[in-house]
Amino acid sequence: MDSPTPSALPSIEQIASCIAGYDPNALAVAQAQDFIARFVPKVGAVEQLALRSALGRVLAHDIISPIDVPAHDNSAMDGYALRGADLRDGQPTTLRLAGTGFAGQQFEGRVAAGECVRIMTGAVMPAGLDTVVPQEFTSVADGAVTLPAGVVRTGDNRRLAGEDLARGEAALQAGRVLRPADIGMLASLGRAEVPVRRRLRVAFFSTGDELRSIGEPLEAGCVYDSNRYTIHGMLTRLGVELLDLGVVRDDPAALEAAFRSACENADAVITSGGVSVGEADHTKQVMARLGEVAFWRIAMRPGRPMAFGRVASNGRTAVLFGLPGNPVAVMVTFYAFVRDALLAMAGATPQSLPLLRARTAEAIRKKPGRTEYQRGIVSRAADGDWDVQLTGAQGSGILRSMSVANGLVVLHHEQASVERGGYVDVLPFDGLV
Template sequence: MNPSVRSLAEVVSCLSGYDPDAVPVADAQRIIADFITPIDCIEQLALRSALGRVLARDIISPIDVPSHDNSAMDGYALRSADLGDAAVTLAVAGTAYAGRAHAGSVAPGQCVRIMTGAVMPPECDTVIPQEFTLHATQLHITVPAGAVRSGDNRRFRGEDLRIGQAALCKGRILRPADLGLLASLGIAEVPVQRRLRVAFFSTGDELRSIGQPLDEGCVYDSNRYTLHGMLTRLGCDLIDMGVVKDDPDSLEAALRHACENADAIITSGGVSVGAADYTRDIMARLGDVSFWKIGMRPGRPMAFGQISSNGQSAFLFGLPGNPVAVMVTFYFFARQALLHMMGADASAPPLMRARSTAAIRKKPGRTEYQRGILSTDSDGCQQVRITGAQGSGILRSMVEANCMVVLHDAQGSVAAGDLVDVMLFDGLT
């Protein structure tokens, strides 16, 4: 990957009042967005293998869809000029099936029995559903007055897509419906961005991996598993580097290895005020890295930048060590940046409004992310309640939650019944 065109110092110079010890959430998100550059590598994939991948070029329709005027109903194709203010009886001239058009012509006073998707006879412009007809036989039907209007139930050639029109645009994350659309155009292969390679590891002498004995004062490393899950849902190729001990040589070796093999690196732990000085020194020595205290809770300490080793570079996201803080900073900072690196045209997770069932204490001047449970009240309105204790180390609060209550920087305490912004976990890529 090519290094960023601008340094972090140049990016942050565009912000007034920038203070790395008091960075608002919105400013941190803007800095990251302005500094990140997408990868530039395209591969051609068979349609069945393209689900969840990022489209690398616009797909232009090679055909009209549908390729002919056709019926939207099972019924009878007729000439609207034959309709009047009274019921009219029409002779049935034949039948049109999907994939097998009516071969003859349709004279005035005639109609054609037609199936859904069948080609409209050129003389006809309207379809009456069969259930709207009267006295229908193989030879005649009666159309009641006012039962159908001119042009009803007729699908026009190219009304879905015109030849030469963009069917799907570059940057789209391909969904099941997209694969169906591409198949309807006869497209068997699509150009997609290669998968983003992300290396991740946890730091801390107290951390143990699953399967290792849990010594006194030690804890099992949960962060790598939540990161693995979140990165997998994004569709990244993963390099799990395990737990890195708190010593300079191990940390530098891990960062260099990650840098030489990945597009992005995510670490958890080692960036807070209490972390050893060498952690920050090594990260800064290897590249262009800023260390922030973000105006948020949970997840105040964070490092971001780009590091290099042996001619290779990777973007670095140094997340806090507490389990909930890792997830919050990933969702609100790293996720969007990684999607941008993937070339995806993806907006930030949408927020919805819900009424808080109880008061929530908050001081203006920082953004808070409270774990919540969204539900529907007896009137069918959306309501949300906090899961309970909101400590950044209480991972159970994330397990019980189905959403995040977002309390913005300038916002103060919330009273019961107040509307608050909510981000749903369900559907997050």
């Protein structure tokens, strides 16, 4: 891993000492998020990519504009360029037509007082002219252009040089996940390549003797592994490199081999299952033996048990996220903790996910002291507000509820029960799940 060596990173104990009220047996969601943000390292390697290949990648350095964009004052309209000083106050203005200015060409003629130039959108403003009147406001006859009083003021419909970006100005800042508009803006600066951080590598696997992969027969008491497919989808949305290690049986040798392979080939490792407090299995033992791992009971529902830390093998270290085994808990803990951490590791500037304020269609029971995430269906009401209806039973094993829902109702740590018609925060799934 090209991030700092383990000795240069803060330990779990050091970070725990900085978290007010830290208690691994009753950790608030905000405390766990703070802890993780302090703990994860950032990928250091940088590569140059062709502009069209950079979508979704994390910008490694600030991009400074080498030019003014636009390079010249130009017209924002098809119409007539004129001097604002020639406009007659409260009366129509008639100007002699001196020629035409086309986009991509400099108008070379001289424009005297009382004259105007036919101009196209994007064309360079002729010297001395500072205003454009849209053509639909004018009448033309015998080589003269007339415009009514008050249709334009001095400076209207003129785009100034450097109005979009000035030479020497920061166009984009390091840490930005590049979007289509960013790619277009970089092209407007004439850049063919862009410096980005290398992709984060994430390994993941599921644990449990009861799990079967798709295509295998289901014996009594066994279930198909859905978590690995869900995690694969969530990671794909983040644009990371994936290493799927499959289903690993609850066997010490198999688990250790999986963890070592993950450490040696990835920056982060995500597991599902085997982290419940007091659970007598081998996963927690192997995690602890290979690294520095905290086992948390988080004050949240679903997703109470979680392991977090780092594991190492053959001199390589990876950040570990040990998620619960229940399918809904996997998704909730991923979006509560893992998503932002992986983006930070990839070098992206942290940005909180936007919450939608919605009116609940039913009463929701809740006690203060933990954060709850309930699946909901958000729709626009007749009065323009957003309404949210819960999907029904909220058990952490009901994966279908996540498929039916289009958002998570977030009931915050200190929040109590909500009456029907009360307002709650909702994390929309659109573009996320």
